[in-house]
Amino acid sequence: MTGTRAAFRLSLSALRAHKRRFAGTFLAVLLGVSFLAGTMVMGDTLRANFDTLFVDANTGTDAVVRSADVIDAGQGGGVREPVRASLAGRLGKVPGVAAAVPSVQGAGQLIGSDGKPVGGQGPPTLAGNWITDARLNPYHLVEGSAPTSEHEAVINRGAAKKGGLKVGDTAVVRTPDPLRVRIVGIATFGGADGMGQVTFTALTLPTAQKYLTTGPDRASAIQVRAASGVSQREVADRIAPLLPKGSEVLTGQRATQENQDEVSGRFLGVFTTLLLVFAGIALLVATFSIHNTFAIVVAQRTRENALLRALGASRRQVVGSTLAEAVAVGLVSSLAGLLGGVGVALGLKALFPALGFGMPTGGMVITTAAMAVPLAVGVTVSVGSALVPAVRAGRTAPLAALRETAVDRSGASWKRAAAGAVLGAAGIALAVVGASGSPQVPVTATGAVLVVIAFVVLGPVASTAAVRVLGAPLPRLRGVTGALAGRNALRGPKRTAATATALMVGVAVVTLFTVFGASLKATMDRTVDRSFAGDVAITTPAFGAGGSGLSPRLAPAVGELPQVRESVGLGKGVAKVDGGGRELTVTDPRRLANVIDLGSVRGSLDGLGTGGVAVSRGEAGKHGWHLGSTARLVFADGQRQPFTVRAVYERGDLSGDYLITRRAWAPHRVQDRDTLVAVAFKDGVSLGAGRAAVEKTAAGYGHPDVQDRAEYAKSAARGVDLMLSTVYALLALAVLIALLGIANTATLAVHERTRELGLLRAVGQTRSQLRAMVRWESVLVAAFGTVGGLGLGAFLGWALVRAADSAGTSAFAIPVPRLGVVLLVGVVAGALAGLRPAGRAAKLDVLKAIGVE
Amino acid sequence: MTAAARVVDAAKVYGSGETEVRALDGVSVDFPAAGFTAIMGPSGSGKSTLMHCAAGLDTLTSGSARIGDVELSGLTDKQLTVLRRERIGFVFQSFNLVPTLTVRENITLPRDLSGRPADPEWIDALVDVVGLRDRLHHRPSELSGGQQQRVAVARALAGRPDVVFADEPTGNLDSRSGAEVLGLLGRAVHEMGRTAVMVTHDPVAAAHADEVLFLADGRLVDRMPEPTAERVLDRMKAFDGRAPGARRTPQEVGP
């Protein structure tokens, strides 16, 4: 007992004495824990805010009637068939039902007073009918009145603010057919400006039906309010028997729950998982840094520990004192990290809208788990990192007290080299196998993990050679100062490697994403280059659930222009094929080949009619179809329809895997819209002239973007840049932690070499030479980490691009300028990391330094 | 005879008030060019302090210190560093060599730091004098203590400095290795015309010098030209008898 207490006292006094040495560890844990806690708090807060949102949206709704079947082709929410609006009248008469109203909802993008679309960056841009039953309508008028005619609309207050619109203004709603409306009222949602950042344009029921559905008697769902005293369950039970086949009723509570689950599962799930992955990377990097700090501190304290052992301290006591130190550092820094985490969450909440991601607002939600988990992780990471060094400290022989303090100079042990080589070879082999032939992501991923481990294991073996190569030009550049910096970096291969590895992991992930993004872009470029045979493309840029698509009347209108040879619209539909949701391309297949190169086509695209489908070769192969085979498609309305495969085409990268005619799709469609209009000009028409003409016509259809081929390729890859900048921002933290590690190692090294530095100063090294020497050493370590990370990341990027490319259509690209910037940033950051230690080294008093024992 | 280095009315005070220590208390001394001077005195008498101040490693509280005709008190840190590099050589008691550099690199270090190439013939000659030709590419950790100190002497002489300051250069060596190092310093003075100032506790070491200065309580209390080990030993014994009293008998200070 007293022994434990003695050990604890020792570690506390050690902490007090070496506060500076642990500053880096403290910061590393703090940052990692902050990120983790921030992510969790942010996730909980968003989830709670979304939950409130849906409760508000469905408040007053006791039951919802809708089509039972849903088809999910993996793009946003599932697609449901409309129900008959007239059903509402019948349901209204059911005893216990106070009100039943049809609800129509579809995509409808409002154009602001500046001519630009309002919203569309993530949250949906909706249009629907103004529900006249005030208690069923989650929106409430705060200004003006409800719409009464086709050209009147109410918009939510948030949309009004963003679009600079007020009552009495006229505005255009892309439904996608541009609908010119006068704004007659402004509404709030549960007292707030809107349902989160969703924009909502409310029309009269007939208008909504005309523009947002395919027929007058259609509705997305029917909302039911129960009479007082009738429970949600009861009213649902009474309605159920009256419903036509294919429809279902669910209670208001269930509907709310479903919405909440959907957002949690789809959007929030992906979002928080992404953040957690990056928090994990930051913590992994932190672990390397912390482990390194403890290893160095223990090495530096060898004499002290040996003295303790010689004086009778047990092995346990020495181990215990080091571990107690780790617990203390971990606990204090994790607690600070929790505070930081709340700050991070607040910051993210403020940042996302600024970046254009709309998020609902509301108070912060801090759960116990969001505090307990990061705290536990922080302490575990600290203690885990200190474990090996602590055991090593316990093994200190009492005799070591009499020897010179020995720095661990080992590194390139035979065993280590062999183990690393075997791991590396196995990893590379797996990664390559998974990436070639028929690609398999799991195999490649396993290989990738092995390669990363091999890099870590081989670090000390490679560091000597790598630093030699990287440092080779230094003596020529910086004379003896450079030579000394290089030699210093070679002093402890294990230490150099551990310091560099942290950075290497960070840079590898940065590189991986950079390569992946560049490859995606290259793929897009190549696709457009190869498959887009037109001159301009008309699209509506949107992201997430926003946007509205293009009017189906645009393509024919453009086709009328004298400059235009061909103008084909492509819309999207969904159907189930063999049980799985698939996206269909709804177009005029016969003319499609004039604007999109489908490669070689077997069979004919001419006579698809209402019973024929054209399928890409890849998809046909998967289902074992040939010309004349029957493909069974199940639509959202539950209809099962056999289609004959009339053509098999080579390339589906731009056109999609299934082509059907508009006539075949018409019975199943909900809202009629195109996503792309591909236009080819007549011979001799210049791009400028043709484009101007198309733009003029398109202006009448809500100002969609008219893009030439290069712009089209670029806009198709627009999400990639957004993804990359998000990833860079998230990885910045991991890289920062790695750099802190480099700074920390440099500080510890300066401390360890005090006498040597004093000697150098005595025999004539100037302060600036000394500073340069320390800085160049950090630069070398950083360069080693960065170059290693670039290599590792590029390889992993290649393997993953290949492995994920089942269709064999992806291009692989190494963006040299961008990676050059990464290298530059790594090296410059290394110099920055060395700044403070260098400054401290230069401040050393020469005489005191020489006198230090 | 001109002075290679000199201090005039040198005083060095550490701390203030109750804890004030006068490490040097009005010392004036010339170190003649091409001369070998030893400084002796009881522990704490200010020997190291005098040497550090004379060599520009430390600054005086009052008084002046010169190397040749350069007054040190007005120089910036940068100027002092350059002066040390160009005109002074150092040999410390231990830890004289940079562990990451080879023997040869350690010898040329001050020159390399100045960015000007060392004179290869001179370095070559030095290497032969210190007898380390077969060790040029070894690291300091592969040398014995005596060899390390010989390298340090070679390093101190490599830049052809005006003065070599050595603080107990033989303190960690056995008598044979010590004699080698002292012999080297002697040759540097008598054959190469350098100036050497050495702090030592060892009367035998002091006997290699041309003159011995005795310090006590921060004051110069005696000087002995043409010393022999026995006479130095006798003089030292006198301190032990009445060490603190030395200050009260200034008439003992020699010419």
Ligand SMILES: Nc1ncnc2c1ncn2[C@@H]1O[C@H](COP(=O)(O)OP(=O)(O)OP(=O)(O)O)[C@@H](O)[C@H]1O
């Ligand atoms: N940095 C310092 N702060 C306070 N006092 C100091 C400092 N350096 C030296 N002293 C004091 O100045 C006096 C002279 O010290 P100095 O090191 O010059 O002695 P020395 O003659 O070299 O002794 P030794 O033979 O033990 O090396 C001593 O009393 C010492 O305690």
Ligand SMILES: [Mg+2]
């Ligand atoms: Mg001394």
